[in-house]
Amino acid sequence: MREKVLLICEECLSRNYTTTIKKEGAKNLQIKKFCKRCNKMTLHKISK
Numbered sequence: 207m208r209e210k211v212l213l214i215c216e217e218c219l220s221r222n223y224t225t226t227i228k229k230e231g232a233k234n235l236q237i238k239k240f241c242k243r244c245n246k247m248t249l250h251k252i253s254k
Contacts (some may be wrong), residue, residue: 212253215241223254 213223213235220243226246227235233252 211235211251213237213239214253215244216249216251217241218248219242221239223250 207229208226212221214221235252237250239250245246
């Protein structure tokens, strides 16, 4: 089973992306993605 999670930019704390992960999967997911607000590639983490 999968659940939807929000990804938050580390620098500006804007919620840019949504993704799905396995329920028993990675709770400390970190992905480097482009942030429209910062206008550069930043690290994004799962919203709590």
